[in-house]
Each structure stands twice: as C-alpha cells, then as structure tokens.
Amino acid sequence: MDSWVRFNSQSQAKERVFRAAQYACTLLGYTLQKGGSGVELLKMVKQLETHISLTRKLMRLGNSAEAVEAAKRAVHLSDSVLRLCLTVAHLNKAMYFACDNVLWAGKAGLLPKLDQDKWSQRSFRYYLFALILNLTRDAYEIRLLMEREARSSHGGSNATWTSSPPSPSPENGDLSHPHPSSSSFPVAILPLLSERFGRQFHLLGTVLRSNPPLLLDLLKNACDVFIPLDRLGIYPTGQGFVGACGLASSILSILTIVHPWLKLKP
Amino acid sequence: MDSWIRFSAQSQAKERVFRAAQYTCTLLGYTLQKGGASVEFLKTVKQLEAHVSLTRKLMRLGNSTEAVEAAKRAVHLSDSVLRLCLTVAHLNKAMYFACDNVLWAGKAGLLPQLDQVKWSQRSFRYYLFALILNLTRDAYEIRLLMEREARSSHVGSKATWTSSPPSPPSPHPSSLTPENVDLSDPSSLPGAILPVRLRRQFHLLVTVLRSNPPLLLDLLKNVCDVFIPLDRLGIYPTGQGFVGACGLASSVLSILTIVHPWLKLKP
Numbered sequence: 001m002d003s004w005v006r007f008n009s010q011s012q013a014k015e016r017v018f019r020a021a022q023y024a025c026t027l028l029g030y031t032l033q034k035g036g037s038g039v040e041l042l043k044m045v046k047q048l049e050t051h052i053s054l055t056r057k058l059m060r061l062g063n064s065a066e067a068v069e070a071a072k073r074a075v076h077l078s079d080s081v082l083r084l085c086l087t088v089a090h091l092n093k094a095m096y097f098a099c100d101n102v103l104w105a106g107k108a109g110l111l112p113k114l115d116q117d118k119w120s121q122r123s124f125r126y127y128l129f130a131l132i133l134n135l136t137r138d139a140y141e142i143r144l145l146m147e148r149e150a151r152s153s154h155g156g157s158n159a160t161w162t163s164s165p166p167s168p169s170p171e172n173g174d175l176s177h178p179h180p181s182s183s184s185f186p187v188a189i190l191p192l193l194s195e196r197f198g199r200q201f202h203l204l205g206t207v208l209r210s211n212p213p214l215l216l217d218l219l220k221n222a223c224d225v226f227i228p229l230d231r232l233g234i235y236p237t238g239q240g241f242v243g244a245c246g247l248a249s250s251i252l253s254i255l256t257i258v259h260p261w262l263k264l265k266p
Numbered sequence: 267m268d269s270w271i272r273f274s275a276q277s278q279a280k281e282r283v284f285r286a287a288q289y290t291c292t293l294l295g296y297t298l299q300k301g302g303a304s305v306e307f308l309k310t311v312k313q314l315e316a317h318v319s320l321t322r323k324l325m326r327l328g329n330s331t332e333a334v335e336a337a338k339r340a341v342h343l344s345d346s347v348l349r350l351c352l353t354v355a356h357l358n359k360a361m362y363f364a365c366d367n368v369l370w371a372g373k374a375g376l377l378p379q380l381d382q383v384k385w386s387q388r389s390f391r392y393y394l395f396a397l398i399l400n401l402t403r404d405a406y407e408i409r410l411l412m413e414r415e416a417r418s419s420h421v422g423s424k425a426t427w428t429s430s431p432p433s434p435p436s437p438h439p440s441s442l443t444p445e446n447v448d449l450s451d452p453s454s455l456p457g458a459i460l461p462v463r464l465r466r467q468f469h470l471l472v473t474v475l476r477s478n479p480p481l482l483l484d485l486l487k488n489v490c491d492v493f494i495p496l497d498r499l500g501i502y503p504t505g506q507g508f509v510g511a512c513g514l515a516s517s518v519l520s521i522l523t524i525v526h527p528w529l530k531l532k533p
Binding site for chain 2: 005012054062108
C-alpha cells in the first residue's frame with residue numbers, strides 16, 4: 001500500500017498508467033471490432049480512449065520545459081555520440097510536447113480553427129525522430145558493450161591458449177586469405193559466416209542479459225516506434241498492433257518507475 | 267526552471283494547478299456572464315471548465331487509497347481530539363474520492379445509467395464533513411496555542427512586575443480598570459469591559475496566527491473551501507462568482523504549501 005502511495009504521488013507514474021489504459025482501450029477496441037461486438041460497447045471503449053488521450057495531453061502541459069532541461073543536461077556529456085543523440089532527442093521531445101499542447105488546445109475548444117490533422121502529423125514526426133535517436137543511442141551502447149565483452153572474453157581465451165596447444169579450429173584459420181583455387185570456397189565460408197553470426201548473437205544476448213536497463217530501453221523504444229510509423233502512414237500496422245505495442249511500452253515504462261535501477265542512465 | 271520541474275513532477279502539484287485553472291474558468295464564466303460577453307466565448311470557457319474538471323476526476327483515481335493510509339497514520343496520534351478529527355476527516359475524504367471516481371465513470375460514459383446528480387450530492391456531502399472536521403481541528407489548534415500564549419504572556423508580565431517597582435495605588439481603588447476586574451467572571455463585567463476582553467482575545471488570536479503561518483494558511487484554505495460544498499448542496503448558496511473566487515484562492519494557498527513544504531500544517 002505504501003509503495004502504491006509513493007508511486008501515485010509521481011506525476012509521470014500516473015501519466016504512464018493512463019497511457020497503458022489508453023492503449024489497452026485501443027487494443028480492446030480492435031479485438032471487439034474483430035469479434036463483432038455490440039456497437040454500443042465499441043462506442044463506449046472508443047469514447048474512453050479519446051477521453052484518456054485528452055486527459056494525458058492536459059497532464060503533459062509543461063513537459064516541454066522538462067525536456068529542454070534534460071537537453072541542457074545532455075549537452076555536457078563527455079561521449080560525443082551520446083551527447084548528440086540525447087540532446088537532439090530531448091529537443092525533439094520538447095517540440096513533440098509543444099505540438100501536443102497546441103493539439104490539446106484545439107481538442108478542448110480553445111483553438112476551434114486549428115487544423116488538428118496537420119498538428120497531429122507534426123507532433124508524431126517529432127516523436128518518431130526522438131525515438132529513432134533513442135534507438136540509435138541504444139545501438140551505440142550495445143556496440144560499445146559488445147566490443148568490451150568480446151575484448152574481455154578474448155583476453156580469457158588468450159590465457160587458455162597459453163596453457164593448452166591451439167586446436168585446428170576456424171578461429172586459427174587465416175580467413176583473410178581464402179584459397180583462390182578452392183572450388184568449395186562458397187560452401188566453406190557459409191559455416192564460418194553462420195558461426196560468426198552465432199557468436200555475435202550470443203555476445204548480444206550476453207550483453208543484454210547483463211544490462212537489464214539497456215534491454216528494457218531497447219524493447220520500449222522498439223515497441224514505441226511502431227506507433228508514429230503507423231500514424232504517419234510510413235509503415236501501417238493496424239490498431240491492434242499499435243495497441244499491443246503501446247501497452248507493452250507503457251508497462252515497461254511503469255517498471256522503470258517502480259524500480260528506478262532499471263532506468264537507463266544518462 | 268529547476269524548481270518548476272520538481273513541482274511538476276508531483277502528481278498533487280499538477281492537480282492543484284488544474285484546480286486553480288478550473289475555478290478560474292468558473293470565475294471567468296461568471297464575470298463574462300455579468301459583463302454580457304459573447305455566447306460563443308462563454309461556451310468555450312464552460313467547456314474548458316468541464317474538461318478540466320473531468321481531467322481532475324481521472325487524475326484523482328487511486329487517491330482514496332492515500333486518504334485511507336493517511337487515516338491509518340492519524341489513528342496513532344497521541345492527542346485524542348486531533349486523532350478523532352484527522353482520522354474521520356481522512357476517511358470522509360476517502361469516501362469523497364470514491365464517489366468522485368464513480369462520478370467520473372458516469373461522465374466518461376462507463377456507467378451511462380448513473381444518477382450523476384445524486385452521486386455529486388453524495389460526494390459533496392462527504393467533502394463538506396471532511397472540511398468541517400478540518401476547521402474543527404484548526405479551531406482546536408488555535409485554542410491550544412492561544413492558551414499557551416496567554417499563559418506565557420501572563421508569566422512574562424509577572425516577571426516584569428517582580429523586577430520593576432509596583433505602580434502607585436490608584437486614587438480610586440474601586441474603579442473598574444481592566445487590570446482590577448476579575449475577567450473569569452463575566453457577570454461582574456460592565457458593558458465597557460467586554461470589548462476590552464474581546465480585544466485582548468482578538469489580539470491573542472492575531473499573535474497566534476502571525477506566529478503560525480501553516481495554521482493560518484490551513485484555516486484560510488478550509489474557510490475558502492467550505493463555501494464550495496455549501497453552495498453545491500444548496501445549504502448556503504453564494505453563486506458562481508463567489509465559489510470561483512473561493513476555489514481559486516484555496517488552490518493558490520494549496521500550491522503555496524506544495525512549493526514551500528514548511529507552510530504545510532503537520533500532522
């Protein structure tokens with residue numbers, strides 16, 4: 001009960017719960033539509049989804065300031081790739097929130113002449129770019145960690161080789177100069193390539209397993225990216241998939257709020 | 267900017283800002299209606315007020331739990347009056363939030379058959395009772411502090427008398443000056459002395475409130491708030507304008523206690 005009170009007192013936590021509810025409604029609406037449910041129930045779910053969406057827009061008033069502050073903090077990062085990705089991502093988020101605020105004013109009747117479609121598209125464009133930058137950052141972090149992991153495991157295997165004689169394995173073969181006269185060259189290189197991919201995949205698995213915050217951030221961004229892609233018509237996936245992705249992403253976000261150590265830093 | 271981010275991160279802070287916005291709309295709507303503004307503009311303001319109100323209802327989902335937790339904490343207070351007032355006030359608040367959640371479900375279309383007027387009245391009844399208990403608590407705190415202040419000032423004056431020579435005796439020992447009158451016996455007081463006693467009590471009250479900003483703020487906030495359910499329940503109708511002004515004032519005072527936590531009355 002006490003942890004719920006602490007969770008409930010955070011503005012972002014409540015917003016995430018409402019986001020989960022909104023996408024649950026999207027998914028439910030799709031399921032009901034597919035299942036040929038009553039029009040009345042479908043209308044109610046759609047109405048609830050719209051209401052929660054509008055509430056979230058109002059709740060996010062002032063979040064642009066937070067995003068700008070986060071961008072200011074990101075500017076001082078030592079790693080140039082992280083600095084670029086995070087600063088621009090936060091600035092895009094600030095623009096997304098600003099567009100969302102304008103959109104709220106339109107939906108609430110404060111700006112009745114507002115072209116809501118245009119502002120919605122603009123908002124999703126900024127959101128998509130922010131997500132692409134976040135995914136780029138995740139990929140960069142993964143690459144760094146994989147290199148470090150490969151180096152450390154290589155160091156370990158080197159130590160083993162000094163104590164035992166090298167085995168005639170593909171690791172010791174000179175892959176840089178394949179025999180040109182060998183007619184079985186393409187056949188011979190396929191197992192080597194698949195083995196290399198297997199090794200890389202295993203390395204990726206190891207890195208992500210040992211870094212839950214990075215794994216969660218990657219999953220969250222991967223889920224989120226389908227929402228603006230669908231809304232902008234770049235890669236239409238349908239209501240059901242968007243709802244499922246939004247719900248999954250919201251649950252992962254809630255997890256990072258409940259367990260702050262799961263949040264990717266910086 | 268940094269303080270705004272800290273403020274904005276609190277769920278209650280945002281809710282208070284929206285409450286201020288809602289009552290600003292109420293007040294603005296009343297002013298526009300009086301000033302004979304365009305129907306279109308008036309409609310926009312009313313629509314915005316309804317939207318913010320509905321948003322706040324959704325934002326307060328789960329607040330019943332917080333109120334129940336606060337009641338559980340209040341049960342362990344040593345002072346019996348505070349224990350009673352705060353526990354029952356928090357339980358009433360929990361009921362008010364629960365009714366508000368039901369009302370939200372009705373307005374959002376989840377419970378279309380819901381009698382919204384009945385649930386609104388029920389909600390305001392719990393809110394009114396919670397406010398009355400909060401005002402009782404404020405009155406009790408004030409009384410305690412006034413007694414303490416009177417005692418300390420009495421001791422202070424005694425200390426002064428011991429250090430300074432006594433004043434020469436009055437030429438008219440029987441004359442009724444405030445110092446010579448037994449204030450504990452109101453029947454012995456002539457009409458002229460009563461205002462003196464009232465003035466002294468008032469001065470004591472002002473001293474107590476000036477030296478206790480959290481208590482003063484809580485008192486003002488509850489006094490402002492109490493007119494809202496009184497109007498809504500039709501017990502003491504004051505009109506949209508007054509309700510809007512009271513709600514706005516109370517919200518601003520609430521925001522103050524969030525921005526400066528030392529201004530919040532404890533426990």
